Amino acid sequence: MASTPSPRTAATTLQNSLLSSSSSSVNHNKPSNLSFLHASSNSSSLKLFHSVSASFSPSNSSSTICNVIKTVESADISFSNARDLDGVVSIPKPTILVSEKLGEAGLDLLRSFGNVDCSYDLSPQDLCAKISLCDALIVRSGTKVTREVFEAAQGRLKVVGRAGVGIDNVDLQAATEFGCLVVNAPTANTIAAAEHGIALLTSMARNVAQADASMKAGKWLRSKYVGVSLVGKTLAVMGFGKVGSEVARRAKGLGIHVIAHDPYAPADRARAIGVDLVSFEQAIATADFVSLHMPLTPATKKVFNDDTFAKMKKGVRLINVARGGVIDEDALVRALDSGIVAQAALDVFTVEPPPKDSKLVQHENVTVTPHLGASTKEAQEGVAIEIAEAVVGALNGELSATAVNAPMVPPEVLSELAPYVVLAEKLGRLAVQLVTGGSGIQNVKVVYKSARDPDSLDTRLLRAMVTKGIIEPISDTIINLVNADFSAKQKGLRISEERVIVDSSPEYPVESIQVQISNVQSRFASALSENGNISIEGKVKYGVPHLTRVGSFSVDVSLEGNLILCKQVDQPGMIGQVGNILGESNVNVSFMSVGRTVRRKQAIMAIGVDEEPNKDTQKKIGEVSAIEEFVFLKL
Numbered sequence: 001m002a003s004t005p006s007p008r009t010a011a012t013t014l015q016n017s018l019l020s021s022s023s024s025s026v027n028h029n030k031p032s033n034l035s036f037l038h039a040s041s042n043s044s045s046l047k048l049f050h051s052v053s054a055s056f057s058p059s060n061s062s063s064t065i066c067n068v069i070k071t072v073e074s075a076d077i078s079f080s081n082a083r084d085l086d087g088v089v090s091i092p093k094p095t096i097l098v099s100e101k102l103g104e105a106g107l108d109l110l111r112s113f114g115n116v117d118c119s120y121d122l123s124p125q126d127l128c129a130k131i132s133l134c135d136a137l138i139v140r141s142g143t144k145v146t147r148e149v150f151e152a153a154q155g156r157l158k159v160v161g162r163a164g165v166g167i168d169n170v171d172l173q174a175a176t177e178f179g180c181l182v183v184n185a186p187t188a189n190t191i192a193a194a195e196h197g198i199a200l201l202t203s204m205a206r207n208v209a210q211a212d213a214s215m216k217a218g219k220w221l222r223s224k225y226v227g228v229s230l231v232g233k234t235l236a237v238m239g240f241g242k243v244g245s246e247v248a249r250r251a252k253g254l255g256i257h258v259i260a261h262d263p264y265a266p267a268d269r270a271r272a273i274g275v276d277l278v279s280f281e282q283a284i285a286t287a288d289f290v291s292l293h294m295p296l297t298p299a300t301k302k303v304f305n306d307d308t309f310a311k312m313k314k315g316v317r318l319i320n321v322a323r324g325g326v327i328d329e330d331a332l333v334r335a336l337d338s339g340i341v342a343q344a345a346l347d348v349f350t351v352e353p354p355p356k357d358s359k360l361v362q363h364e365n366v367t368v369t370p371h372l373g374a375s376t377k378e379a380q381e382g383v384a385i386e387i388a389e390a391v392v393g394a395l396n397g398e399l400s401a402t403a404v405n406a407p408m409v410p411p412e413v414l415s416e417l418a419p420y421v422v423l424a425e426k427l428g429r430l431a432v433q434l435v436t437g438g439s440g441i442q443n444v445k446v447v448y449k450s451a452r453d454p455d456s457l458d459t460r461l462l463r464a465m466v467t468k469g470i471i472e473p474i475s476d477t478i479i480n481l482v483n484a485d486f487s488a489k490q491k492g493l494r495i496s497e498e499r500v501i502v503d504s505s506p507e508y509p510v511e512s513i514q515v516q517i518s519n520v521q522s523r524f525a526s527a528l529s530e531n532g533n534i535s536i537e538g539k540v541k542y543g544v545p546h547l548t549r550v551g552s553f554s555v556d557v558s559l560e561g562n563l564i565l566c567k568q569v570d571q572p573g574m575i576g577q578v579g580n581i582l583g584e585s586n587v588n589v590s591f592m593s594v595g596r597t598v599r600r601k602q603a604i605m606a607i608g609v610d611e612e613p614n615k616d617t618q619k620k621i622g623e624v625s626a627i628e629e630f631v632f633l634k635l
Ligand SMILES: NC(=O)c1ccc[n+]([C@@H]2O[C@H](COP(=O)([O-])OP(=O)(O)OC[C@H]3O[C@@H](n4cnc5c(N)ncnc54)[C@H](O)[C@@H]3O)[C@@H](O)[C@H]2O)c1
Pocket: 165, 166, 167, 186, 189, 190, 193, 238, 239, 240, 241, 242, 243, 244, 261, 262, 263, 264, 265, 293, 294, 295, 296, 299, 300, 321, 322, 323, 347, 348, 371, 372, 373, 374, 375
């Protein structure tokens, strides 16, 4: 029996469809093993299975989503809960490749959900060879997840989990293009990294590492290793994010005066810790110690170079627990040799591990650790759990709170938008089929009529689904929330949005969605509105998407199954004639609606059909004398 889904279930099911990239941009006729769930309920038990054999093709995806939303009652839709009851097909467990050491608690969580393959130290070639058999990949900073990896995945890889903060080792652009979600674990190692920064700062100031090494070499060099005091000195924290602000807090406890530079940090956070936010120049010119805590991006690459070292206070001391690439390492060696930089303490390097003969590593005024910032037992357990939860959530179709390349949408928003998302995709799918082949679509406009304040209506999902509906039928790319905007851009498609505030109940997020395609010819001229654009509009009625307008004609047909649109002379007997033709070829009519502008002039008949009428049947419809044009559209 059909029943209403719980908000959480509807949201999760919807997320599955939004993130589904099962066959991704490589081969879309391949079966999906993650895309959809089917459910049936008998009194108390619920049978679930993933439609392993369901082909994820434009023609069946929407109706499956619609089905699921209508029939799932309550479900824990994890792979591991898939059961083989009454002959229902079992779900294969997803395969999760863990390519670097991960804490046991995280591994246990992953094992309870899928097949976990811990293969450490894979060569790039071995990683590419394995990846097409994996649904998820979990890495730390040592694995380069390159474009080649996404290509080799052949669409199966759905999520990359970075067990840590920095995602500079993941090709985010390629991930997005391939519709692969990237999630990270941004919080669990913050304290560990900050503590390591402080450890490097204090040990560098007192030459702990060098003194230790010399004693182990049998020496007793008390006068050589005279250090510098910290109290009253100025520390510049470059990058006042999670780690930077924790370093600042701790440094203040040591009696250090702390300033910070971060173009994006809120001043009140700095004020609360008692830190002055200053310009880059001011920070480097006044600091006795400079500690780096910004991400490696094109803007921060080698930002510490000959020029910047030249502007620093002579005898400055540098700490880096962020990323090696923010420093020009050759320039740092020069600055150390010239005495501009008195000492450096480095946990991270441009190339890891650095070459054995690296001048920087070998420099006597440099203290090094092999990227140990996040390496405490506590942090590694925390990171492992954080990333395992994010990856399992993503494989379950949830939009993770730590998604790096997709919008984060709370479950309640998803749940509310569920039927509108289905409507949006179907309108996109219908609109593109109304375009005459070869017209070249460039401009699409989506108009949302809503009583809600525009700021409280998040249309990203709706736009993504209109895009999905438009692009999938005309390309070999599977579109999901991750790659919708990118794919539209790639195809030269400009999707603009307009919100029209209407005076109705704000209880519903959207009253209607209209999709317009401009500067194209239509294979169904009646779909053109007065301004010459293809224009169709739909509404959600009792949770079901309906087509309510085609061009200038009002219709009302539920968007289930397929659709025939006929433009005809408005006269008696038309419904019967077309209905008979369909009936004779065993095509079941699910809905019918006639819309007209003026009585006894032109009308549009919209007919919902369960099956696709064969060519002969379509020809017979076209031969009905009062029918001026008609089109068969797959939903
Ligand atoms: N060594 C380790 O093991 C280790 C451990 C954790 C984090 N990290 C690294 O530390 C860095 C910071 O991590 P986080 O968790 O604090 O990240 P975060 O995102 O919380 O903070 C980064 C901060 O840098 C700022 N920023 C960006 N561009 C900047 C610029 N040009 N100049 C100054 N500031 C800029 C951002 O506004 C942000 O506030 C990352 O590179 C991360 O990979 C290293």
